Amino acid sequence: MQYQDDATNVLLEKLRMNGGVIDAYEDFFDGMDYLDAVQWGKIKEGDPILMLSIDCTQLYKSKQSNCWIYIWVVFDHHPQERYKKNSRIRRIRPVHVHSTSLTETSVSPVAIPLRVELCLSSNRFLAAALVVHTPGMVYLNGLVGSHRGNGCQLYCGMRGCHKPSAGGHYYPALLKPNNYNHLGSDHLDIDVEHLPPASSGNYLDNLKYLMQSHTQTQYEQCRLETGISKPTIFLSIQTNNILGVPGCFGLDIMHIATINIANELIPIWCGSFQFESTDDKDTWYWAVFKSCVWQDHGKAVVDTTPYLPGSFDHPPCNPTQKINSGYKAWEFLLCLFGLGPAILYGVLPNVYWKNFCKLVCGI
Structure with a gap:
């Protein structure tokens, strides 16, 4: 805990001296999402900050992957220590892949023990949930995936461009293609220097809109519009115990x-x-x-x-x-x-x- 508290105090002092400007991002604690959570009282002095890192593995040569291995990374440790074996909490859980249909069970069982573990102590704070690959992330965040109409995994709202000959595949193109006119995805050119900001402000409203679907057809249309395929079980974690949904889910940079x-x-x-x-x-x-x-x-x-x-x-x-x-x-x-x-x-x-x-x- 001491490293986290010291890092936070040092950064807050730098912000006061630099007029609120962060001169270098060196750790998670330099991010404004974390600092806002501290200043709003969501994170108190001594609260452990956790990151979930999870991936699936194939145990048998001729069977589908059915086992997820995950670890809790404790951010309170110094960066040189937090990723070492004795600084992490490891777990192995067998799970099954579910359909994204609204009429079927839409919550991956892997999230259930995660939520239980997180709630065992009310002062634990989930800062980030990471899956090694993007296809696996959709089982945690409930979004549609990066090749859909509203596919940004940070939920920035930028729609992809649909190519009719590519089926349901959308491309995250910043520039509008020549002679292109496809309703719902024909946005004007977007300057790479002024990308839409990542935001979860309208996520809950869009999720509510999706959950009001009465038929499979309505659900599929709402899924296309919102970029959400199902509610994530992480919504059941108390607001003061999580950085935010879907902001706590990371990108597959590797x-x-x-x-x-x-x-x-x-x-x-x-x-x-x-x-x-x-x-x-x-x-x-x-x-x-x-x-x-x-x-x-x-x-x-x-x-x-x-x-x-x-x-x-x-x-x-x-x-x-x-x-x-x-x-x-x-x-x-x-x-x-x-x-x-x-x-x-x-x-x-x-x-x-x-x-x-x-x-x-x-x-």
Whole structure:
């Protein structure tokens, strides 16, 4: 508890000295959501601050994953200590996946022991609930997922753009496509410097609207409009014991950087992504990974092996040989964001290489 209390007092003093401006975000306790909870009295001196981290695992080769392993991370410990084994509380619970239909049971059993554990002590405060991958998060937060009409997992309200040939898939496009007119998702261009703020202000009103559905058809329409598929059981936790819904649920930053982006960039550079029949491939100046160039790129990745420090475990495999058969997230991370700017220099056209380097800098 002492670290949390000391960190809070130091930050509040900095805010007073800097006119309410935070000069550097170094820990959870630097966030305004936490500071507001302290100033409103939701978090009192000595209250333990917890983060839930959870993921599913497949116990049997030919069966669906049916076991969730989760830990409570105690934020009261110093960042150098809080993630060590003796500073965490571990749990294993078998659960089953449920449909998102309003007429069926819509609460994952994994949340029940979580809520019980949290409420065993009235002064425990849930700061964040994290699932390692986005598909698993929908079972905790009750939202529709990132590829739906209102798919922002922070509930910012920005609607995706629907492509008719893509079924029910919506894309989180900031710019309105040319000649695009689809009711409900044809918003004007959104400036990347002025993105809609994340907000849960209208979440409860939208949830109430969803729960008033009398038929499956009404429910599906409300789900499309609101981006909510079911109530999360975390709503049953007392208001003073939780940061807020859906604000307490985090984003899948790891997979976005290591797998999702890689699964987009590499097919673009290879010119192998799905495209429309009207597209002119002769204008794809970014599609540089022709047969020999792609092979040379794989060799360049392998040739970096003698220069990698031992802390990287073992070097990444040749992507031309292994990328479709279990290339790991950390291999994508190292190849793209560690080696990429160097081994893609002179391979990608300069304008695309500079753009890629901005991505690397951002990550």
